[in-house]
Amino acid sequence: MSDDSEPAVDPEAVSHVAGLARVDLDGDERERFAEQFADILAAFEALDEVPETDQEAQLANVMRPDEVREGLSQAAALRNAPETEDGFFKGPPVS
Amino acid sequence: MTAQAAETEDLATVIGLEVHVQLETDTKIFCGCSTEPAEEPNANTCPVCLGLPGALPVVNEGAVEAAVRVGKAIDADIPEETTFHRKNYYYPDLPKNFQITQYDAPICADGELEFSVGGERRTVGIRRAHLEEDPGSLQHKGGSIDTADYTLVDYNRAGTPLMEIVTRPDFRSADEVRAFLAKLEEVLEYLGVFDSSRDGSLRVDANLSLVDADDVAADGTVDEAVLEAANRTEVKNISSHRGAEKALAYEETRQKNAIERGRAVEQETRHWDESKGVTLSMRSKEEEKDYRYFREADLPPLRVADWRERLAIPELPDARRERFQAEYGLSEEAASKLTSTKQVADFFEDVAEAFDPDLAATWVADELLGELNYRDMAVTDVADRFDEIERLVELVATDEITAKNARETVLRSMLDDGEGPDEIVEEAGLGKTSGDEVQQAVEAAIEENPDAVADYHDGEDGAINFLVGQVMGKTGGSADPGDVNQLLREELEG
Numbered sequence: 001m002s003d004d005s006e007p008a009v010d011p012e013a014v015s016h017v018a019g020l021a022r023v024d025l026d027g028d029e030r031e032r033f034a035e036q037f038a039d040i041l042a043a044f045e046a047l048d049e050v051p052e053t054d055q056e057a058q059l060a061n062v063m064r065p066d067e068v069r070e071g072l073s074q075a076a077a078l079r080n081a082p083e084t085e086d087g088f089f090k091g092p093p094v095s
Numbered sequence: 096m097t098a099q100a101a102e103t104e105d106l107a108t109v110i111g112l113e114v115h116v117q118l119e120t121d122t123k124i125f126c127g128c129s130t131e132p133a134e135e136p137n138a139n140t141c142p143v144c145l146g147l148p149g150a151l152p153v154v155n156e157g158a159v160e161a162a163v164r165v166g167k168a169i170d171a172d173i174p175e176e177t178t179f180h181r182k183n184y185y186y187p188d189l190p191k192n193f194q195i196t197q198y199d200a201p202i203c204a205d206g207e208l209e210f211s212v213g214g215e216r217r218t219v220g221i222r223r224a225h226l227e228e229d230p231g232s233l234q235h236k237g238g239s240i241d242t243a244d245y246t247l248v249d250y251n252r253a254g255t256p257l258m259e260i261v262t263r264p265d266f267r268s269a270d271e272v273r274a275f276l277a278k279l280e281e282v283l284e285y286l287g288v289f290d291s292s293r294d295g296s297l298r299v300d301a302n303l304s305l306v307d308a309d310d311v312a313a314d315g316t317v318d319e320a321v322l323e324a325a326n327r328t329e330v331k332n333i334s335s336h337r338g339a340e341k342a343l344a345y346e347e348t349r350q351k352n353a354i355e356r357g358r359a360v361e362q363e364t365r366h367w368d369e370s371k372g373v374t375l376s377m378r379s380k381e382e383e384k385d386y387r388y389f390r391e392a393d394l395p396p397l398r399v400a401d402w403r404e405r406l407a408i409p410e411l412p413d414a415r416r417e418r419f420q421a422e423y424g425l426s427e428e429a430a431s432k433l434t435s436t437k438q439v440a441d442f443f444e445d446v447a448e449a450f451d452p453d454l455a456a457t458w459v460a461d462e463l464l465g466e467l468n469y470r471d472m473a474v475t476d477v478a479d480r481f482d483e484i485e486r487l488v489e490l491v492a493t494d495e496i497t498a499k500n501a502r503e504t505v506l507r508s509m510l511d512d513g514e515g516p517d518e519i520v521e522e523a524g525l526g527k528t529s530g531d532e533v534q535q536a537v538e539a540a541i542e543e544n545p546d547a548v549a550d551y552h553d554g555e556d557g558a559i560n561f562l563v564g565q566v567m568g569k570t571g572g573s574a575d576p577g578d579v580n581q582l583l584r585e586e587l588e589g
Contacts, residue, residue, distance in 0.1 A: 061397055063153065063154045066157025068122050071128045087135050091247075
């Protein structure tokens with residue numbers, strides 16, 4: 001999997017995923033993250049060594065009744081926001 | 096591209112829909128925040144719908160029940176197990192950077208809906224219907240979406256339960272789409288899971304392509320491979336059935352024009368601009384694989400197939416229409432009008448029970464709906480005045496006012512000026528004159544017109560009519576001419 005000649009995640013893939021996440025990466029960063037992805041995936045290969053165990057019985061139908069529960073006040077909801085305006089979260093233009 | 100070379104008359108239109116409807120629950124789909132419209136932004140939120148770290152979603156049982164009811168109404172299968180997925184994309188209306196939706200195991204599969212259009216019955220297949228959460232709402236400030244200076248975000252709507260209903264590409268015209276959407280709204284309102292008057296309660300994306308008319312089979316279906324080969328556009332941002340009809344008629348013409356001029360139809364996403372009445376090309380968005388769908392591990396699967404039996408649904412519009420025809424002897428047209436919304440149908444049955452089905456049908460289907468239509472009003476606009484309208488029917492049923500006055504004066508004033516029927520009857524002096532007054536007028540007319548009385552006894556036909564006219568004049572037109580005629584004859588013969 002972590003064959004050096006053909007990395008699992010190449011710089012193009014890093015660039016594509018960064019684009020989807022609206023993250024701007026420069027050329028160096030693309031290369032570096034591609035290498036790091038290879039390391040991370042290699043680390044996860046350790047899981048292949050773990051013996052299989054029986055799966056626990058799966059939960060199903062976990063639901064709550066359709067009853068209103070008090071949430072956050074507007075002030076509390078906005079408290080961590082870097083910028084607000086008239087009770088709204090405020091951010092850069094998006095299209 | 097088979098369509099490319101063809102004359103546009105030889106082309107057939109193929110349309111499929113993705114309809115998002117808001118389910119009427121008290122709370123959001125994954126948290127206990129209220130879905131009532133709030134006056135202030137960000138007033139109905141909590142850690143779950145704000146996507147704060149560590150917050151865990153729990154499914155609203157009411158939303159699942161509503162979805163199963165919808166499935167039952169569209170004759171869909173409810174699979175043994177249904178699961179939720181995360182659809183990843185980065186946009187500020189999604190605080191978690193993913194939307195919880197359903198992917199390969201939707202709660203409803205393989206349904207259909209029958210509707211009529213231009214007097215013809217049509218059935219459209221429904222591929223699937225699934226539950227998902229609504230994103231928040233954005234305001235682009237200081238310009239249009241492309242030129243704005245900044246963005247304001249309100250998460251009150253984030254987490255509102257939606258159902259996305261995906262049809263098969265079975266529509267052949269924009270007209271059919273409008274009729275289907277109207278019928279879908281009707282059925283959902285009957286189920287009590289949808290409120291069409293709510294802002295943004297219906298949103299439609301439509302796929303439209305043109306294929307060679309020869310590729311449409313006799314049963315109206317089109318081969319998958321033909322559809323795959325035809326370039327289609329996806330039209331987004333449609334928010335009503337009338338909007339859908341206009342947007343798709345526009346898009347159909349646009350594609351035909353392109354083909355006529357020998358240009359290719361681009362496979363793309365287009366945005367319906369309601370105010371300008373055009374569809375505009377949108378910057379191409381992510382492909383499906385870019386959404387990186389994966390199982391929502393915070394939500395265990397649902398096993399609700401048996402709810403289909405457990406949950407009752409009310410009589411639906413088609414069944415009710417047929418019953419109205421059989422039970423009340425109504426024409427198909429009247430029965431269709433009366434079952435077009437549950438509100439009207441319920442009101443009709445109340446009035447029919449209280450007075451008389453024929454009178455109820457005339458007053459609800461013809462008079463009320465006619466006057467509302469003339470004023471561009473909907474039944475929902477007078478839903479809180481049903482008592483008053485029922486009172487008006489009572490005034491007619493008990494002979495207190497004439498049907499003509501009820502229709503031409505009282506109902507119209509009620510709708511135009513908002514007054515109640517009794518006030519209008521009193522102000523306009525429309526109450527039928529009491530028996531005593533009519534009797535006095537009859538006696539006076541006979542006394543004052545000896546010549547006419549003599550003519551009557553000589554067998555002259557016109558005499559009685561002259562006397563009726565005299566009585567009507569004395570009572571200001573409020574007496575019933577038939578009654579007056581009768582009274583005069585009794586008086587003259589007696």
